[in-house]
Amino acid sequence: MLPSLVALTMQDLLAGGLFSLAALEDAAPVALQMPATSSGWKAWNRFRTLCDHHVRLCCALELTVDKTSEKELERWLAEPVRCVILSPSTFLLNRSGYPVLPKKAKALLEQLFRRQVQVIIAEPQSVEQNEGLLPRLSYIARLFQALPPLSQAERFAYSHMDTLQAPLQPLADNLESETYELFETDPVKYAKYQEAVFIFLTERKQEGRPMPFCVMVLGAGRGPLVEAALKAAERAEVEVDLYAVEKNPNAVQALRHRKRRDGWSSVQVVPGDMRSWDAPKKADVIISELLGSFGDNELSPECLDGAQRFLASDGVCIPISYTAALTPVTAPGLWANARQGAAGGGVADLETAYVVHMQHAFYPCSAVKDCFEFHHPNWTMESNDRCVDLDFEIEVDSLVHGFAGYFDCVLYGPEHISIHPKNFSVGMFSWFPMFFPLRHPQYVPRGSIIRSHWWRRHDAHKVWYEWALTEPAPTEVQNPGGRSWPIGLL
Amino acid sequence: MLPSLVALTMQDLLAGGLFSLAALEDAAPVALQMPATSSGWKAWNRFRTLCDHHVRLCCALELTVDKTSEKELERWLAEPVRCVILSPSTFLLNRSGYPVLPKKAKALLEQLFRRQVQVIIAEPQSVEQNEGLLPRLSYIARLFQALPPLSQAERFAYSHMDTLQAPLQPLADNLESETYELFETDPVKYAKYQEAVFIFLTERKQEGRPMPFCVMVLGAGRGPLVEAALKAAERAEVEVDLYAVEKNPNAVQALRHRKRRDGWSSVQVVPGDMRSWDAPKKADVIISELLGSFGDNELSPECLDGAQRFLASDGVCIPISYTAALTPVTAPGLWANARQGAAGGGVADLETAYVVHMQHAFYPCSAVKDCFEFHHPNWTMESNDRCVDLDFEIEVDSLVHGFAGYFDCVLYGPEHISIHPKNFSVGMFSWFPMFFPLRHPQYVPRGSIIRSHWWRRHDAHKVWYEWALTEPAPTEVQNPGGRSWPIGLL
Numbered sequence: 001m002l003p004s005l006v007a008l009t010m011q012d013l014l015a016g017g018l019f020s021l022a023a024l025e026d027a028a029p030v031a032l033q034m035p036a037t038s039s040g041w042k043a044w045n046r047f048r049t050l051c052d053h054h055v056r057l058c059c060a061l062e063l064t065v066d067k068t069s070e071k072e073l074e075r076w077l078a079e080p081v082r083c084v085i086l087s088p089s090t091f092l093l094n095r096s097g098y099p100v101l102p103k104k105a106k107a108l109l110e111q112l113f114r115r116q117v118q119v120i121i122a123e124p125q126s127v128e129q130n131e132g133l134l135p136r137l138s139y140i141a142r143l144f145q146a147l148p149p150l151s152q153a154e155r156f157a158y159s160h161m162d163t164l165q166a167p168l169q170p171l172a173d174n175l176e177s178e179t180y181e182l183f184e185t186d187p188v189k190y191a192k193y194q195e196a197v198f199i200f201l202t203e204r205k206q207e208g209r210p211m212p213f214c215v216m217v218l219g220a221g222r223g224p225l226v227e228a229a230l231k232a233a234e235r236a237e238v239e240v241d242l243y244a245v246e247k248n249p250n251a252v253q254a255l256r257h258r259k260r261r262d263g264w265s266s267v268q269v270v271p272g273d274m275r276s277w278d279a280p281k282k283a284d285v286i287i288s289e290l291l292g293s294f295g296d297n298e299l300s301p302e303c304l305d306g307a308q309r310f311l312a313s314d315g316v317c318i319p320i321s322y323t324a325a326l327t328p329v330t331a332p333g334l335w336a337n338a339r340q341g342a343a344g345g346g347v348a349d350l351e352t353a354y355v356v357h358m359q360h361a362f363y364p365c366s367a368v369k370d371c372f373e374f375h376h377p378n379w380t381m382e383s384n385d386r387c388v389d390l391d392f393e394i395e396v397d398s399l400v401h402g403f404a405g406y407f408d409c410v411l412y413g414p415e416h417i418s419i420h421p422k423n424f425s426v427g428m429f430s431w432f433p434m435f436f437p438l439r440h441p442q443y444v445p446r447g448s449i450i451r452s453h454w455w456r457r458h459d460a461h462k463v464w465y466e467w468a469l470t471e472p473a474p475t476e477v478q479n480p481g482g483r484s485w486p487i488g489l490l
Numbered sequence: 491m492l493p494s495l496v497a498l499t500m501q502d503l504l505a506g507g508l509f510s511l512a513a514l515e516d517a518a519p520v521a522l523q524m525p526a527t528s529s530g531w532k533a534w535n536r537f538r539t540l541c542d543h544h545v546r547l548c549c550a551l552e553l554t555v556d557k558t559s560e561k562e563l564e565r566w567l568a569e570p571v572r573c574v575i576l577s578p579s580t581f582l583l584n585r586s587g588y589p590v591l592p593k594k595a596k597a598l599l600e601q602l603f604r605r606q607v608q609v610i611i612a613e614p615q616s617v618e619q620n621e622g623l624l625p626r627l628s629y630i631a632r633l634f635q636a637l638p639p640l641s642q643a644e645r646f647a648y649s650h651m652d653t654l655q656a657p658l659q660p661l662a663d664n665l666e667s668e669t670y671e672l673f674e675t676d677p678v679k680y681a682k683y684q685e686a687v688f689i690f691l692t693e694r695k696q697e698g699r700p701m702p703f704c705v706m707v708l709g710a711g712r713g714p715l716v717e718a719a720l721k722a723a724e725r726a727e728v729e730v731d732l733y734a735v736e737k738n739p740n741a742v743q744a745l746r747h748r749k750r751r752d753g754w755s756s757v758q759v760v761p762g763d764m765r766s767w768d769a770p771k772k773a774d775v776i777i778s779e780l781l782g783s784f785g786d787n788e789l790s791p792e793c794l795d796g797a798q799r800f801l802a803s804d805g806v807c808i809p810i811s812y813t814a815a816l817t818p819v820t821a822p823g824l825w826a827n828a829r830q831g832a833a834g835g836g837v838a839d840l841e842t843a844y845v846v847h848m849q850h851a852f853y854p855c856s857a858v859k860d861c862f863e864f865h866h867p868n869w870t871m872e873s874n875d876r877c878v879d880l881d882f883e884i885e886v887d888s889l890v891h892g893f894a895g896y897f898d899c900v901l902y903g904p905e906h907i908s909i910h911p912k913n914f915s916v917g918m919f920s921w922f923p924m925f926f927p928l929r930h931p932q933y934v935p936r937g938s939i940i941r942s943h944w945w946r947r948h949d950a951h952k953v954w955y956e957w958a959l960t961e962p963a964p965t966e967v968q969n970p971g972g973r974s975w976p977i978g979l980l
Binding site: 045046049050051052053440442443468470472473474475476477480 | 541543933960962963965
């Protein structure tokens with residue numbers, strides 16, 4: 001049944017002494033059989049920590065849920081559960097006499113199906129129960145078959161499951177053509193931009209301002225924002241002069257090709273860096289898409305501060321503001337992957353944040369709280385350095401591997417794009433959350449407060465984040481001086 | 491006053507942001523001014539942890555002791571206190587009107603003097619107090635001059651202050667001549683051995699056993715135990731046949747030289763390994779000095795088990811038993827030194843125990859508890875593997891960097907040698923405590939229990955220890971399979 005898996009109980013492992021650890025270095029993963037209860041999780045957490053968070057150690061979860069709270073059960077979603085063991089006693093009989101799972105067990109199992117677990121329907125201990133084997137089997141099969149199909153965004157996420165990616169640095173590096181192509185297919189983002197620009201242009205028109213309106217798209221890429229702005233202008237029935245500024249020479253070629261092909265007569269393609277461009281006039285609106293998964297982490301604040309000198313004094317930026325947000329997470333797989341050298345080995349691997357293409361890879365231990373906020377234009381040239389302290393309450397005993405980072409962005413008026421769980425832009429797949437690892441996972445007992453500290457800092461060459469905890473126990477400051485993860489300004 | 495020291499308050503550092511961390515890489519140490527109170531210690535602990543336990547960060551301690559308990563004050567003894575700041579308000583006036591320090595402050599200062607602190611007598615804020623400057627200065631000077639002189643053992647310890655040494659592996663390596671010479675000068679150890687052998691021989695004589703008694707010294711080195719045994723025999727007025735077994739060829743030469751020079755006619759020098767020696771007869775007593783700082787860590791159990799085949803069935807081993815003992819310690823300096831690469835870089839540095847030639851380098855957080863125990867002879871050939879769980883209560887908030895290891899050894903009858911704090915053999919300097927580091931210092935709030943786990947294990951080639959915590963939070967098992975610190979059997 002489990003050809004590639006060695007299933008052991010805690011007793012087996014302890015009886016074998018810690019020699020068993022050596023077995024982890026070999027091919028087969030080791031699954032530890034654990035009840036899904038609170039004490040089961042504590043035993044699991046103790047054991048995997050003793051094993052130094054070995055990536056080959058996983059759980060075979062006995063779905064015994066009686067007195068275990070939902071929050072305690074959900075904790076398992078972040079753990080490396082490879083098998084779910086359903087003993088006969090886990091099942092109830094419904095009114096028609098058929099075996100079914102209790103509500104909490106059913107809910108957990110449905111979520112675990114998405115994580116590709118194997119289900120083990122354990123052998124009954126008596127003959128009467130044995131007669132129920134087939135009904136139990138078909139009940140589980142029906143549960144599985146009844147799962148809703150994956151959406152487009154979910155399918156995309158699946159193809160990147162558990163992958164850690166270094167965040168893009170579009171300011172320092174030029175993006176690949178494939179990267180543009182991928183993000184241009186987002187079914188939500190450009191529709192939102194088009195709506196935001198439409199609202200803005202309509203307001204200006206209603207105010208009776210003289211046309212044509214001057215629209216500047218900064219970081220135009222291969223043109224999706226230009227197209228959205230032109231469509232918005234057409235819908236609003238306004239004339240625009242549109243400047244498409246782009247520093248990547250390959251993208252500039254693509255823009256020029258589209259201008260010819262699509263007859264973009266009102267569009268001027270401007271090759272170069274928005275921060276040094278000598279604009280011929282002032283813009284009524286500056287449109288950009290410079291956000292990273294954590295909002296400002298692709299240096300949108302610095303770029304737009306550098307560009308606002310050619311924004312009219314009553315001009316508007318789209319987006320108008322954005323806010324980064326954070327929550328502590330349990331993420332054993334991500335953390336172990338990061339430690340194994342995603343960023344080149346050593347301390348740096350755990351002082352770099354990663355874009356994570358899969359919500360399943362971590363489980364939030366607390367509520368999401370807002371962190372850094374930025375508004376445009378920034379006429380007073382307020383510093384883009386930030387320092388925020390965030391406290392998080394922990395409801396159940398947790399092992400905290402780091403933080404998940406999100407952003408929420410107001411484009412204009414009521415239009416926003418967001419990967420914040422509270423108001424996620426459904427269907428949008430251009431951004432996945434960020435994972436900020438801690439160098440050492442922190443065990444946090446329930447009822448504790450995690451006090452975290454976040455800095456955004458800069459020097460002449462780079463911007464960087466630093467982060468640390470001081471409660472329940474202090475940690476070292478991570479990425480001090482941007483030593484492991486600098487975000488280049490040049 | 492402090493030419494090589496940058497003194498900063500916590501506010502200075504925080505105002506400067508974490509850029510200040512970069513300054514730590516430069517030459518001058520940074521001293522953080524801290525009150526000696528409990529909240530002062532917490533702030534210090536937080537800050538040094540944020541700074542990732544940087545070795546250049548130290549404290550300038552304001553000796554304000556009002557409501558601080560003795561235990562809380564003693565915590566500072568393990569910290570890198572470089573200066574003690576005495577403000578006018580720290581002093582009391584005695585009956586004669588002279589300024590003196592309160593009892594607790596005086597006790598702490600006297601202990602800090604031994605740690606070579608600078609004392610800063612702070613300027614008074616008013617004229618009246620200023621008149622007291624000279625009396626305060628001379629009071630402190632008298633305190634310093636009244637310190638008792640160092641004993642021989644203390645002077646020896648001073649010359650090795652703060653040094654981490656890998657434990658000897660006399661089984662795998664041959665000792666240097668200087669090492670023998672150093673340890674032969676111990677004023678206590680050989681006197682204790684002589685007394686133990688004397689008691690044994692006297693008992694045998696009183697029982698009317700036939701002489702000569704067969705005495706075997708296993709691991710005779712350059713002869714100090716041989717000399718002790720011969721003197722004991724002379725005092726007890728018994729005849730002995732003495733076999734001096736030694737595997738180190740250089741030491742064998744020295745033994746043969748002494749036999750000629752000192753007329754040791756009853757002594758046979760036997761070159762070779764005691765485990766493979768084909769003894770001509772059975773011994774009445776086997777005398778050895780194979781103990782390390784942690785008792786069994788130089789493989790005395792394995793050596794004596796291998797040698798007891800030539801011990802008479804009613805024969806005795808001296809030592810007859812020994813017990814290792816442990817206590818959790820705060821030891822920031824030792825830990826930081828170990829991390830910096832005492833054992834060759836990487837994880838191994840914090841998975842090796844060190845002999846530490848200085849009691850001042852760490853401060854115990856709890857009581858000392860017994861760990862592994864061994865008895866000789868081991869006729870049933872009971873395994874020398876061990877597994878012990880030890881709980882320690884923590885009275886004050888502590889940062890635990892590891893454990894101090896000791897031994898207590900019964901030679902024979904009432905005679906023992908010990909480095910256990912409860913019954914330390916005063917004046918003996920052959921052993922210093924061991925320091926077992928934790929890979930990550932653990933912050934442990936007062937009232938918590940530290941649950942620690944200790945294993946002694948072996949395979950065909952080596953013996954090793956493993957250790958881990960499970961409370962208040964689990965840690966990884968250190969040195970699994972002896973990967974970082976094997977003790978060679980061959």
